[in-house]
Amino acid sequence: MAALLDVRHLTVEFPRQGRAGTDNSPAQKLLAVRDLSFNISAGEVLGLVGESGSGKSVASLALMRLLPPQARASGEIFLSNESHSGRELLSLPDEEMRGLRGSRIAMIFQEPMTALNPVMRVGDQVAEAVLVHAKGSKSEAWSRAVAAMREVAIADAERRARDFPYQLSGGMRQRVLIAMAIVNRPQLLIADEPTTALDVTIQAQILELLAELRSKFGLTMLFISHDLAVVSQVVDRVAVMYAGSLVEMGSKHAIFQSPAHPYTRGLLKAVPTLRTDRSRPLETIEGTVPALHAVPVGCPFESRCGYRVVPCAQEFPPLVEVSPQHWARCPVVNGVIA
Amino acid sequence: MSSAAISLGRTARHNPLASAGVVLVAMFAIFALFAPWIAPQDPANIDLPSRLQAPSSSHWCGTDELGRDIFSRLIYGSRISMLVGSCVVAVSLLLGLIVGSIAGYYGGGIDRFVNIVVMNAFLSFPGILLAIAFVAFRGPGIFNLVLALSLGGWVGYARLVRAQVLAAREREFVEAAKALGASDLRVIVRHILPNIIQPVIVQAAIGMAGAILAEATMSFLGLGVPPPTASWGTMLNDGRSHLFDAPHLVLFPALTVMLAVLSFNFIGDALRDFLDPRSRIEAGL
Numbered sequence: 133m134a135a136l137l138d139v140r141h142l143t144v145e146f147p148r149q150g151r152a153g154t155d156n157s158p159a160q161k162l163l164a165v166r167d168l169s170f171n172i173s174a175g176e177v178l179g180l181v182g183e184s185g186s187g188k189s190v191a192s193l194a195l196m197r198l199l200p201p202q203a204r205a206s207g208e209i210f211l212s213n214e215s216h217s218g219r220e221l222l223s224l225p226d227e228e229m230r231g232l233r234g235s236r237i238a239m240i241f242q243e244p245m246t247a248l249n250p251v252m253r254v255g256d257q258v259a260e261a262v263l264v265h266a267k268g269s270k271s272e273a274w275s276r277a278v279a280a281m282r283e284v285a286i287a288d289a290e291r292r293a294r295d296f297p298y299q300l301s302g303g304m305r306q307r308v309l310i311a312m313a314i315v316n317r318p319q320l321l322i323a324d325e326p327t328t329a330l331d332v333t334i335q336a337q338i339l340e341l342l343a344e345l346r347s348k349f350g351l352t353m354l355f356i357s358h359d360l361a362v363v364s365q366v367v368d369r370v371a372v373m374y375a376g377s378l379v380e381m382g383s384k385h386a387i388f389q390s391p392a393h394p395y396t397r398g399l400l401k402a403v404p405t406l407r408t409d410r411s412r413p414l415e416t417i418e419g420t421v422p423a424l425h426a427v428p429v430g431c432p433f434e435s436r437c438g439y440r441v442v443p444c445a446q447e448f449p450p451l452v453e454v455s456p457q458h459w460a461r462c463p464v465v466n467g468v469i470a
Numbered sequence: 471m472s473s474a475a476i477s478l479g480r481t482a483r484h485n486p487l488a489s490a491g492v493v494l495v496a497m498f499a500i501f502a503l504f505a506p507w508i509a510p511q512d513p514a515n516i517d518l519p520s521r522l523q524a525p526s527s528s529h530w531c532g533t534d535e536l537g538r539d540i541f542s543r544l545i546y547g548s549r550i551s552m553l554v555g556s557c558v559v560a561v562s563l564l565l566g567l568i569v570g571s572i573a574g575y576y577g578g579g580i581d582r583f584v585n586i587v588v589m590n591a592f593l594s595f596p597g598i599l600l601a602i603a604f605v606a607f608r609g610p611g612i613f614n615l616v617l618a619l620s621l622g623g624w625v626g627y628a629r630l631v632r633a634q635v636l637a638a639r640e641r642e643f644v645e646a647a648k649a650l651g652a653s654d655l656r657v658i659v660r661h662i663l664p665n666i667i668q669p670v671i672v673q674a675a676i677g678m679a680g681a682i683l684a685e686a687t688m689s690f691l692g693l694g695v696p697p698p699t700a701s702w703g704t705m706l707n708d709g710r711s712h713l714f715d716a717p718h719l720v721l722f723p724a725l726t727v728m729l730a731v732l733s734f735n736f737i738g739d740a741l742r743d744f745l746d747p748r749s750r751i752e753a754g755l
Contacts, residue, residue, distance in 0.1 A: 196649055198645060198648055198649060201577075201578070230651050230653065231651060232651070233648070233649055233650065233651035234649060234650035234651035234652075235651060238649070238650075239646075239649040241642060241645070241646050241649075243642055246641060246642040246643060247642045247643050247645075247646040248643055248646070249643040249647070249660075249661050249664075249665065250643075250665065251664045251665055252660070252661070252664070260647070260650065260652065260656075260660070261650045261651075264650055264651045264652050264653075264656065265651055309646070312646075312650060
């Protein structure tokens with residue numbers, strides 16, 4: 133099946149203002165995303181996991197072309213269509229990109245408390261998503277907004293639509309944000325940690341809702357999270373990011389059952405389960421993430437890796453196919469370098 | 471809505487100055503709107519035999535050097551003050567909102583140019599000097615007066631709006647609106663401005679006082695509305711030569727200007743307290 137979204141060699145850099153006069157080193161830059169390639173087939177859910185600062189949110193903003201103006205994104209992002217075989221988003225004129233945002237690619241934000249305009253009725257905010265993209269009357273947009281709110285299981289949607297955000301609970305607001313995202317039936321939904329700000333029971337409800345919408349509308353989703361438990365519930369495939377690079381990608385089963393990259397292994401070992409021996413301290417990964425303005429030329433995980441060999445520090449390892457459709461950026465554990 | 475009305479009522483009781491301000495402003499507004507029905511006499515009616523009369527039951531504020539009824543002239547003068555004041559505030563506010571939003575939202579070079587070059591250039595002149603120069607070039611008249619006073623007035627609003635927009639554009643719902651595909655104009659008008667308008671309203675209320683004072687100043691200098699139209703500043707200037715033999719010629723217009731300025735300042739202060747949640751909590755509202 134052809135990929136709906138095909139990201140090739142996406143790199144995002146933030147130039148840093150050099151402190152003039154203090155040193156004459158060349159202007160430093162932050163390497164937020166480094167040579168990221170992945171694709172998502174129609175109807176599939178890809179989980180993008182990684183710790184804070186690993187570049188997953190920056191990557192998603194790059195897909196939406198909503199990066200801050202000083203960011204430099206390079207690479208190619210193809211979004212395919214039923215009719216023709218894909219447009220490259222990074223080179224699209226601003227006006228065309230704006231037409232895609234919210235209609236073909238939609239985004240659910242992390243913080244339901246702040247992602248809604250506090251002085252606008254929530255129904256108007258959902259209706260705005262309709263009005264921005266389709267010519268039509270306000271009342272039409274309003275009824276579509278109410279319908280979308282009903283689809284995300286908001287009880288008494290007609291009345292709720294007239295509420296202001298402060299009158300809704302966090303879970304309710306997240307539902308409104310989801311309604312805003314799906315009201316135009318996008319092909320691709322980017323969910324940037326949609327459940328992080330919610331407590332566990334509401335989190336479960338929202339995940340259930342996303343699963344429901346997915347089967348109902350055949351949504352393709354990029355699900356960004358640092359919560360492995362949540363990811364294991366919703367996604368088909370997982371991509372693991374570390375310090376801006378993709379380190380491993382494979383089916384959910386492959387990643388959780390037989391992780392190949394040392395980082396993924398360490399990460400999974402560090403997750404406590406009900407069977408974890410509580411008398412022992414939790415597993416950790418020694419060391420810290422490299423600073424983004426000084427990402428090593430070689431493998432970013434090299435300094436913390438228990439499997440490292442000499443070439444690791446010198447060259448950026450390529451992705452190696454460990455087993456069919458399961459890739460890891462580590463030649464050592466995969467037996468390429470013995 | 472009713473809860474807002476209740477807390478407004480409470481604010482009024484807690485803040486008698488604000489209530490006085492509202493009452494006075496309402497009075498001036500009614501004077502301005504219904505001057506022909508309220509004024510006891512024609513403000514331009516010259517009656518030389520009864521010139522320079524002290525206040526009496528037939529002329530509540532006395533008569534001026536041409537025998538015109540000062541009370542009637544004050545009532546008609548509120549038309550000019552209110553009209554010029556509100557037009558100046560409206561024009562400055564509009565300009566300030568546009569320039570401030572553009573500078574704050576787009577930032578970068580546009581912001582640097584507008585903020586540093588344009589705004590500082592305007593701020594480096596006293597507003598009244600700009601206005602005098604403008605009227606000296608264009609000639610007196612209500613339209614020119616409004617333009618002249620707006621010329622110095624918009625910068626304050628632009629600076630305030632710019633700073634507020636700068637903070638608001640980083641808020642997440644702005645990004646969410648962009649992610650929906652909303653255009654810049656839509657983001658600014660529908661999402662940013664409604665969220666920053668409160669301090670702007672306060673500034674506009676206080677700006678109204680400044681505009682009334684500026685209008686009186688310009689009229690006093692003879693650069694305002696040409697005679698015989700009654701204006702508080704013109705009346706002050708006319709009465710100047712009779713300061714000692716008929717002080718009421720100066721006293722009543724001066725009192726009126728003072729009351730108008732004071733009432734708008736009271737309202738501005740009260741609005742600031744009312745719209746700022748922190749001071750509402752302190753007041754126990």
